[in-house]
Amino acid sequence: MRRQPQIQAAIFDVASWEPDAEFSVFPQGARAKDAVFAPEYPAEPVIVPGKRYMVKRSKRSYPDQFWAEIVAYRVGCLLGVNVTPTFAAWNSRTNQCAALIEWFYDDGHESFVMAGDFLQQMHKDFDRKLGTQHNLLDNMRLLKLLAQNGILESGWRQWWIDALLFDALIGNTDRHQDNWGLIFTRSKQKISCRLAPLFDNGTSLGHERFTNHVSRWTDIDFQRYISKGRHHVKWSLKDPIQGHFALLQRALEQWPDTREAAQARLNFSSDDLSDAVVDLLKLDAINPLSNERLVFMLHLMRYRFTLLRNLLL
Numbered sequence: 254m255r256r257q258p259q260i261q262a263a264i265f266d267v268a269s270w271e272p273d274a275e276f277s278v279f280p281q282g283a284r285a286k287d288a289v290f291a292p293e294y295p296a297e298p299v300i301v302p303g304k305r306y307m308v309k310r311s312k313r314s315y316p317d318q319f320w321a322e323i324v325a326y327r328v329g330c331l332l333g334v335n336v337t338p339t340f341a342a343w344n345s346r347t348n349q350c351a352a353l354i355e356w357f358y359d360d361g362h363e364s365f366v367m368a369g370d371f372l373q374q375m376h377k378d379f380d381r382k383l384g385t386q387h388n389l390l391d392n393m394r395l396l397k398l399l400a401q402n403g404i405l406e407s408g409w410r411q412w413w414i415d416a417l418l419f420d421a422l423i424g425n426t427d428r429h430q431d432n433w434g435l436i437f438t439r440s441k442q443k444i445s446c447r448l449a450p451l452f453d454n455g456t457s458l459g460h461e462r463f464t465n466h467v468s469r470w471t472d473i474d475f476q477r478y479i480s481k482g483r484h485h486v487k488w489s490l491k492d493p494i495q496g497h498f499a500l501l502q503r504a505l506e507q508w509p510d511t512r513e514a515a516q517a518r519l520n521f522s523s524d525d526l527s528d529a530v531v532d533l534l535k536l537d538a539i540n541p542l543s544n545e546r547l548v549f550m551l552h553l554m555r556y557r558f559t560l561l562r563n564l565l566l
């Protein structure tokens with residue numbers, strides 16, 4: 254079930270990578286981003302020559318946030334969910350670090366549509382800014398409709414279980430209506446689509462907590478913090494379950510045939526979690542991943558992992 258992660262030996266300098274004029278400005282979202290093309294002869298084989306990548310910096314207030322996106326990629330691979338290769342990078346001209354994320358669709362033949370674009374069609378008053386009406390029952394209605402019309406391939410229930418499982422493990426609070434979506438392919442015969450990989454995973458892993466504060470946390474502090482964790486999506490407007498674990502449990506009750514595959518995703522040990530990320534400590538960056546930051550991330554994930562195993566096994 255696990256996916257083999259793409260592992261870099263050194264941080265990538267993207268200063269000389271060609272900027273993509275068409276995609277260089279991203280109005281969507283809160284973090285500064287550009288799109289660039291990888292060189293024809295990249296520094297390491299994990300980079301696809303000539304491919305477009307997103308360079309995504311941290312929020313100003315949390316300079317090491319980009320590491321959360323990279324750690325989330327590694328954890329996604331360990332779970333075996335669909336995540337996009339993500340690396341540590343910097344720009345030697347601007348001295349800024351960023352997450353370097355492979356483009357997840359093929360521009361020539363495919364297009365990406367954020368779920369929010371559909372949900373807004375379904376509810377004319379959909380609050381696009383905060384996504385206050387974002388809920389799984391409506392998401393289900395949308396995906397069911399696309400599947401019934403033969404546009405969306407099957408497996409969307411399992412996709413949502415994967416998303417809820419992954420988000421509960423990393424503590425992601427930001428899977429809003431524009432942080433998931435569909436990739437469309439148009440051929441002469443028909444239009445078809447599939448769910449995009451899980452992207453924008455960096456509002457997670459306790460990135461908003463400063464390590465000098467959390468170093469004093471007791472077990473009770475960890476438990477309190479984790480129990481407050483909320484997903485962005487609610488179960489339904491009538492039944493607004495949002496806690497990471499309660500929501501996953503509700504979805505598993507609704508779709509019992511997804512449970513077995515979800516259980517199989519947790520087939521690793523807590524040591525595997527650290528093994529999946531420890532090499533990141535040796536990457537030499539202006540904003541390195543500190544040992545304290547990684548220890549905190551792992552501590553949070555170990556708690557969440559135990560809760561998930563209790564819930565599923």
Ligand SMILES: Nc1ncnc2c1ncn2[C@@H]1O[C@H](COP(=O)(O)OP(=O)(O)OP(=O)(O)O)[C@@H](O)[C@H]1O
Pocket residue numbers: 279281282283284285286307309337354355356357358365367427431432452453454455456
């Ligand atoms: N790897 C990728 N390939 C193609 N398009 C992407 C990729 N990552 C993101 N996008 C597109 O860019 C948009 C913005 O990216 P993303 O959601 O990662 O950042 P963000 O919304 O600024 O993050 P945040 O909300 O945490 O500040 C997405 O909604 C999606 O349309």
Ligand SMILES: [Mg+2]
Pocket residue numbers: 281282431432453
């Ligand atoms: Mg986003």
